Amino acid sequence: MATKTVWEANEEIQYFQEYLRIPSVHPDPNYEPCVAFLREQAKLLDLPIQVHYPVNEQNPAVILTWQGKEPALPAILLHSHMDVVPVFAENWTHPPFGAEIDDEGRIFARGTQDMKCVGMQYLGAIRALKRSGAKFKRTIHISFIADEEMGGRYGMRPFVHTAAFKNLNIGFSLDEGLASPTEVLPVFYAERSVWRIYFQISGTAGHGSLLLNNTAGEKLNYIVNKMMSMRAQELRKLENNPELTIGDVTTINLTRAGGGVQSNVVPPLLMVCFDVRLAIDVDQVEFEKKVHQWCNDVGGGIELEYEQKRPRVNPTATDKSNPFWVAFESATSELGLKISKQIFAGGTDSRYIREVGIPALGFSPMNHTPVLLHDHDEFIRADTYLRGIEIYKKIIPKLAEA
Ligand SMILES: [Zn+2]
Numbered sequence: 001m002a003t004k005t006v007w008e009a010n011e012e013i014q015y016f017q018e019y020l021r022i023p024s025v026h027p028d029p030n031y032e033p034c035v036a037f038l039r040e041q042a043k044l045l046d047l048p049i050q051v052h053y054p055v056n057e058q059n060p061a062v063i064l065t066w067q068g069k070e071p072a073l074p075a076i077l078l079h080s081h082m083d084v085v086p087v088f089a090e091n092w093t094h095p096p097f098g099a100e101i102d103d104e105g106r107i108f109a110r111g112t113q114d115m116k117c118v119g120m121q122y123l124g125a126i127r128a129l130k131r132s133g134a135k136f137k138r139t140i141h142i143s144f145i146a147d148e149e150m151g152g153r154y155g156m157r158p159f160v161h162t163a164a165f166k167n168l169n170i171g172f173s174l175d176e177g178l179a180s181p182t183e184v185l186p187v188f189y190a191e192r193s194v195w196r197i198y199f200q201i202s203g204t205a206g207h208g209s210l211l212l213n214n215t216a217g218e219k220l221n222y223i224v225n226k227m228m229s230m231r232a233q234e235l236r237k238l239e240n241n242p243e244l245t246i247g248d249v250t251t252i253n254l255t256r257a258g259g260g261v262q263s264n265v266v267p268p269l270l271m272v273c274f275d276v277r278l279a280i281d282v283d284q285v286e287f288e289k290k291v292h293q294w295c296n297d298v299g300g301g302i303e304l305e306y307e308q309k310r311p312r313v314n315p316t317a318t319d320k321s322n323p324f325w326v327a328f329e330s331a332t333s334e335l336g337l338k339i340s341k342q343i344f345a346g347g348t349d350s351r352y353i354r355e356v357g358i359p360a361l362g363f364s365p366m367n368h369t370p371v372l373l374h375d376h377d378e379f380i381r382a383d384t385y386l387r388g389i390e391i392y393k394k395i396i397p398k399l400a401e402a
Pocket of ligand 1: 081114115
């Protein structure tokens with residue numbers, strides 16, 4: 001087994017550590033050091049770099065480009081985000097932006113899994129491929145985007161609608177997946193639709209000593225029961241079928257509640273909010289109709305407000321109809337990797353890419369690794385990291401020649 005000194009002397013590990021040491025962390029990330037670092041990488045790789053600002057000066061979208069032999073063909077996008085979620089340093093055994101390597105070869109830092117690893121592995125693979133003299137049919141763009149952890153408000157969500165993005169002429173995108181504690185690596189081909197629904201519930205107000213009709217409390221009780229029984233149904237589906245993962249079912253969670261004026265007054269208004277992730281086989285029109293029906297059945301006076309209401313997005317095809325899937329699968333099978341097709345439980349930038357009709361897969365080549373994204377002591381093993389570069393060295397040429 002290689003020692004800590006050997007890892008620390010490795011060129012690719014050093015670049016990775018340099019990137020990890022930039023604290024591009026929410027709630028107020030400064031991306032300029034990332035942009036400067038990526039400009040340096042572009043120079044080292046001899047690749048042109050573009051920096052766009054889809055919404056404001058604080059949130060760059062960085063694109064490196066390796067031009068293909070047939071630049072008119074739709075290009076491959078190797079997508080990543082630069083931002084990381086906050087840390088509670090007191091819970092960490094290593095400094096969260098130190099990128100220290102321990103004696104077992106584990107590299108500790110926020111972003112080692114989500115997802116500075118993948119962004120740098122793309123570049124590591126491209127460095128090796130360029131050095132070998134390779135040249136491919138399709139153009140390859142490597143993107144480093146802001147604000148993914150906040151839902152892409154200043155990042156991919158607006159960027160996919162800009163002329164700059166359209167000019168990239170993307171035919172297929174790779175993006176992040178998740179680490180896997182087992183041998184098997186998940187490949188994500190779809191995401192559920194996020195709906196955040198506020199029910200603003202009005203009712204008869206009055207004194208707390210009475211039994212009034214049509215109160216907000218009774219209506220709230222009715223709505224909460226309906227939503228919770230739907231939640232129980234989904235839980236049963238999941239428990240009764242070991243084939244299913246959480247991404248296959250609709251999740252419903254009560255996340256906020258409020259209202260009232262004082263404890264002996266029946267209030268005129270109560271609020272309850274649900275975070276709903278609609279499974280990809282749910283008819284959204286029917287779902288919304290059902291919710292409206294409940295509101296009517298309980299006597300009306302309920303306003304629905306949507307903080308988010310994402311449309312259903314077509315999953316990316318994982319069969320012969322999609323040449324990029326065929327390329328991806330053949331690369332992983334030649335490497336002897338075990339993969340499992342899944343629907344992502346959370347949200348990534350891929351939803352915006354798929355929304356504009358571009359097929360996208362989520363994949364992070366880290367098996368035998370505990371899932372520590374957003375947790376303390378996030379780490380990746382140095383050998384796993386370097387193995388990931390080898391995996392992309394196989395996948396990227398296949399995609400670019402598909
Ligand atoms: Zn991520």
